[in-house]
Amino acid sequence: MGKLDGRVAFITGAARGQGRSHAVRLASEGADIIAVDLLEQIESVPYPLATPEDLAQTVKEVEALGRGIVAVKADVRERSQLKAALDQGLERFGRLDFVLANAGICPWKDLTLAGGFVDGTDVDLIGVLNTVAVSLPHLKAGASIVLTGSTAGLMKGTTEVLGNTGGVGYAWAKRTIFQYTETFALQLAPHSVRLNAVHPTNTNTHLLQNQEIYKAFRPDLENPTREDAEIAFPALQAMPIPYIEPSDVSDLVLFLVSDDSKYITGQNFRVDAGGMLKTDAAPGL
Numbered sequence: 001m002g003k004l005d006g007r008v009a010f011i012t013g014a015a016r017g018q019g020r021s022h023a024v025r026l027a028s029e030g031a032d033i034i035a036v037d038l039l040e041q042i043e044s045v046p047y048p049l050a051t052p053e054d055l056a057q058t059v060k061e062v063e064a065l066g067r068g069i070v071a072v073k074a075d076v077r078e079r080s081q082l083k084a085a086l087d088q089g090l091e092r093f094g095r096l097d098f099v100l101a102n103a104g105i106c107p108w109k110d111l112t113l114a115g116g117f118v119d120g121t122d123v124d125l126i127g128v129l130n131t132v133a134v135s136l137p138h139l140k141a142g143a144s145i146v147l148t149g150s151t152a153g154l155m156k157g158t159t160e161v162l163g164n165t166g167g168v169g170y171a172w173a174k175r176t177i178f179q180y181t182e183t184f185a186l187q188l189a190p191h192s193v194r195l196n197a198v199h200p201t202n203t204n205t206h207l208l209q210n211q212e213i214y215k216a217f218r219p220d221l222e223n224p225t226r227e228d229a230e231i232a233f234p235a236l237q238a239m240p241i242p243y244i245e246p247s248d249v250s251d252l253v254l255f256l257v258s259d260d261s262k263y264i265t266g267q268n269f270r271v272d273a274g275g276m277l278k279t280d281a282a283p284g285l
């Protein structure tokens with residue numbers, strides 16, 4: 001018996017990283033999965049996004065657990081694509097219980113408004129709103145929605161001084177998720193549908209492990225390596241670690257979708273090894 005037997009989860013950005021980890025964790029507790037990912041590059045993103053092979057690997061890992069998975073190429077920026085993907089999953093599984101709006105990009109190096117800021121906010125905010133919007137008609141009492149923010153959005157100064165519009169767009173989108181969660185959870189509560197957000201610190205995925213992020217952490221070096229960056233990564237946490245693993249976030253996500261958290265809603269949870277305790281929160285948070 002798993003904690004999620006007979007339930008179905010819709011997960012965006014599920015081809016790799018945290019999304020794949022969540023898919024496998026929920027499947028290991030008995031859930032079937034509807035997985036979407038872009039499977040294309042966005043020009044302003046300075047690291048490769050997921051490939052069809054990545055999504056195939058998620059399918060393989062979920063099926064190895066004996067669970068069903070419908071995996072579809074879809075862009076969270078396009079509500080019609082998300083709806084079509086979800087409809088495919090609903091056709092096979094017949095219900096929807098959990099929604100994980102996890103897909104995200106960090107267009108860190110992009111200095112243009114039309115690239116970095118627009119792409120960052122389109123994927124990291126509009127993509128989240130779209131994911132929730134297409135899911136709502138199918139959610140019943142007991143359903144749980146979990147959004148992925150970032151501590152980068154919660155820290156004071158990150159929408160002002162990051163030095164590039166891509167980074168600022170990312171932080172602003174993630175910060176807005178905090179406020180959206182509190183505001184919208186109150187509207188959903190009378191329907192017994194829950195909405196929470198998780199805000200990870202540095203997480204060991206492609207979004208962190210790339211040259212532009214290494215440069216951001218080591219501006220003193222022209223071509224910093226991963227080893228150079230790992231000396232600086234612990235600055236974001238209070239506990240002495242460079243980053244958390246995707247499975248550390250999946251632990252919290254599983255709790256937040258399961259009945260173990262049945263009266264927890266409207267909350268913003270940090271998985272940050274104490275990092276936010278060292279810094280001021282953004283105004284209004």
Ligand SMILES: NC(=O)c1ccc[n+]([C@@H]2O[C@H](COP(=O)([O-])OP(=O)(O)OC[C@H]3O[C@@H](n4cnc5c(N)ncnc54)[C@H](O)[C@@H]3O)[C@@H](O)[C@H]2O)c1
Nearest residue numbers: 013017018038049050075076103104150202203205207208
């Ligand atoms: N890695 C970190 O340090 C970190 C820290 C805090 C928050 N986050 C957030 O965690 C979430 C998961 O990211 P990750 O760390 O697993 O990185 P990742 O890059 O490995 O995974 C993100 C996934 O989202 C997909 N994606 C991107 N744009 C999409 C779109 N328009 N439509 C559909 N799918 C799209 C990518 O292809 C990729 O598979 C993101 O929201 C990210 O902002 C990451």
